[in-house]
Amino acid sequence: MDKKQIYKPKPVSGFPEWLPEERLVEQQWLDHIRRVFESYGYTSIETPAAEEIDVLTAKGETDKEIYTLTRLQADEDDKKEARIGLHFDQTVPLARYTAMHFNDLDFPFKRYAMQKVWRGERPQLGRMREFYQCDIDVIHVDHLPLHFDAEMPAVIYEALSGLDIGRIQIGINNRKILKGLLHYLSDENQTLFFRILDKKDKLDKNVFDNQVADFLRNNTENETAYNNANDDLNTLFSYRDQLIRLPLSEQISKLREILIGHSTYENYQEIKQDTTLPKFKTPLPEFYEGLEELVFVLTNLQNLPEGSVVGDFFLIRGLDYYTGTVYETRLLDIPEFTSSVCSGGRYDDLAGSYINKHLPGVGISIGFTRLFDVLKHNGYIKTGRKCPTDVLVVLPSDDERTNANTVAHTLRQNGWNVEVYHAPQKIGKQIAYAEKKGIPYVWFPDSSEVKNLDNGEQAPVDPNTWAKDAS
Amino acid sequence: MDKKQIYKPKPVSGFPEWLPEERLVEQQWLDHIRRVFESYGYTSIETPAAEEIDVLTAKGETDKEIYTLTRLQADEDDKKEARIGLHFDQTVPLARYTAMHFNDLDFPFKRYAMQKVWRGERPQLGRMREFYQCDIDVIHVDHLPLHFDAEMPAVIYEALSGLDIGRIQIGINNRKILKGLLHYLSDENQTLFFRILDKKDKLDKNVFDNQVADFLRNNTENETAYNNANDDLNTLFSYRDQLIRLPLSEQISKLREILIGHSTYENYQEIKQDTTLPKFKTPLPEFYEGLEELVFVLTNLQNLPEGSVVGDFFLIRGLDYYTGTVYETRLLDIPEFTSSVCSGGRYDDLAGSYINKHLPGVGISIGFTRLFDVLKHNGYIKTGRKCPTDVLVVLPSDDERTNANTVAHTLRQNGWNVEVYHAPQKIGKQIAYAEKKGIPYVWFPDSSEVKNLDNGEQAPVDPNTWAKDAS
Helix, strand or coil, rough: CCCCCCCCCCCCCCCCCCCCCHHHHHHHHHHHHHHHHHHHHCCEECCCCCHHHHCCCCCCCCCCCCEEECCCCCCCHHHHHHCEEEECCCCHHHHHHHHHHHHHHHCCCEEEEEEEEEEECCCCCCCCEEEEEEEEEEECEEEECCHHHHHHHHHHHHHHHHCCCCCEEEEEEEHHHHHHCCCCCCCHHHHHHHHHHHHHHHHHHHHHHHHHHHEEEHHHCHHHHHHHHHHHHHEEEHHHHHCCCCCCCHHHHHHHHHHHCCCCCCHHHHHHHHHCCCCCCCCHHHHHHHHHHHHHHHHHCCCCCCCCEEEEECCCCCCCCCCEEEEEECCCCCCCCCCCCEEEEECCCCCCCCCCCCEEEEEEEEEEHHHHHHHHHHHCCCCCCCCCEEEECCCCCCHHHHHHHHHHHHHHHCCCCCCCCCCCHHHHHHHHHHHHHCCEEEECCCCCCECCCCCCCECCCCCCCCHHCCC | CCCCCCCCCCCCCCCCCCCCHHHHHHHHHHHHHHHHHHHCCCCEEECEEEEHHHHHHCCCCCCCCCEEEEEECCCHHHCCCCCCCEEECHHHHHHHHHHCCCCHHCCCEEEECCCCEEECCEECCCECCEEEEEEEEEEEECCCHHHHHHHHHHHHHHHHCCCCCCCCCCCCCCEEHHHHHHHHHHHHHHHHHHHHHHHHHCCCHHHHHHHHHHHHHHHHHHHHHHHHHHHHHHHHHHHHHHHHHCCCHHHHHHHHHHCCCCCCCCHHHHHCCCCCCCCCCCCCCHHHHHHHHHHHHHHHCCCCCCCEEEECCCCCCCCCCCCCCEEEECCCCCCCCCCCCCEEEEEECCCCCCCCCCCEEEEEEEEEEHHHHHHHHHCCCCCCCCCCCCCCCCCCCHHHHHHHHHHHHHHHHCCCCCECCCCCCCCHHHHHHHHCCCEEEECCCCCCCEEEECCEEECCCCCCCCCCCHC
């Protein structure tokens, strides 16, 4: 062979790719998630990889690093064209899509999206520059029923529990609960305060408590307001610590207790007359609205296995724009996966930056590639076959070629994935090829026999009736 | 609602997206193509959207317009990193992938890829900046059996004929045939000459004939060489005009005639002794090699429907790097689609730019989005449903919610895609929702009856036994 100029390529940091046997598992996972999404009536949309920079930044500053696109051989014409960049999530494109195609869509619009997104961040394990997200969202005009807030965890539970990644726990909260207690704080300060609350697991308890108290003290009008806010928060969080240890049905009862007497209620005032119940000093009606919504959502999820759903007042999702229900999902049996694998929530106004319509929505997103990557690096992904082939038809001689092709065709029509071996080599070599690639069956066209490579059994089979389901 | 600052987004030229009902058809098409690819044992790989610019340009100048990526908020660190750009096809990434993972792959390596690629070209109907390609390729080390040259058209015929786009015709040629006749020309001049031949359909016959004659005259050593080359070409092309009107089995016989006496041959010399056969004056052995390979490929495709495969010496694919078999595919019933929908061929050396191995391959690529886009714009795509939902479970009242959810769960387990209506509204309104979205069945959980919206029939059904296949 000639000596040639060789450019030895290096992996591009943050842009993962898998070997064929790993990709087969990834495909099974993506197929399963898609099947679950569709089984709840979500419809696929796929948006371009690129959007106008003005669209990507229409909501104001983003903390996501955007990749912009420039033609390598740019010319004068390029300057006249819109500047474009790769999308960094699937929500901004959904908002743009919904605004642009508003008159062609049916509402409530239930859509799923399973695309790659790109962020120019510094890569590390579990944080990549290119990754799949698997999202479902429901958008409606003006008013979106709570039904969908309860549907999200049901879909996600089914999607994730089919991936062989152990026990799933979906934490659910409602932003209105805290907002109804923290009305002393401006909207802006509430957001800042949520960021502090969000760090609870990362900080020492005393440091955390001090940060909370300091923030409240510095941002409430007077001592009374500070005391009320602080007491209400402590009451809520001590209730939370009881809650999360209980079975779901008892969590729901506890939440109802706050709302009502012991079983029914007519209005939020009743609670003040029941001395056995925890007292909140200065909640706004929004607080009880949030509790009611949380009770509705949890009640509709009681058919899921015990422990897979938990109400959690400490679940904040600090930096996001959610206005009601919020979700986070933990993998209880994968200690290496410490953060949320699937998060989301309800937002009031999806596409207000692009259209003069009020479009509330609720959505949830699986950080798919992050999940797959972390599990792969920690040895949780079991790979098997290196190709989708079920049956290798051997080629004893060139004379058998037509016969081999005919059998292969018949087997494919019965649902099998079939290769005909590519040359009339020694049968042992052909079988070795099947073994190496993990192909489970070998077909001998001259004798019409099939050999099961798992157990070594060989028997004559009629190709017309050998159905894949029967194997 | 508040008056807000609204940025009305515009479609980004060359980056197509579809409405949900169109996307459903696109998904069916992509699913079908994937199923066919896998049924022949091709395994999926997915490479990152971005490659190093040095990888994309390693083979020298490319006529494809590359998009480079730059972080919007670029900093000093960026300068230390590799320059990257979006891939413009799936072959360069395959070459890079095969070189990089060489020791982890099994050969022959049969892979399929169905990803988007990007080219910064001026957009027009059927030419986009972002589009799907659906590729299969087989790569082997040192020697790749002809078996795979014959497999490509079989796979593609099955993939395309399942898309309801009318009759398919796959034209097949072998580059060695012309190269074996045109050995008077340097490699470089052969490529230039192929470009002229490639324009046959676009030029007036006299203009074309003159260009051919002029090129040969200017690039052959002497009058004898010119005459021989010109005569041999004319003999070949007049044979071609007979060939393409014949049934495949007769095409094969005609090709064999050139090679042999009338039925068998021992060596290429025999042809010189048969005075009834067309005479080529100065072919190299490569000419007969090409013919033999073409005969092998066509012979193995005789089980496809008559007219779907044709041998065609005029099929050139002028600008590409093929060395043997070449393919093009026409849609006979879609006059608006004038170019090839699916092309490819055999190449000698896939990854020589990245690894010191000799890796011959053969591959073929469906220009998927181009096909879909042209068909859509000409009204050939029939859309139906706007969502994947098969059954809408109505919600007569909030009391029926648990019951409705339970039925929905059961139906999903039986393979149905099911929505529960999102609020206890009037039944008429719920049915109207199903009709608008094209959902075929409505389920009444209070009576356990199902209504078929196509024919209006309504009957009680057991949700446990109502299987999707039986509908």
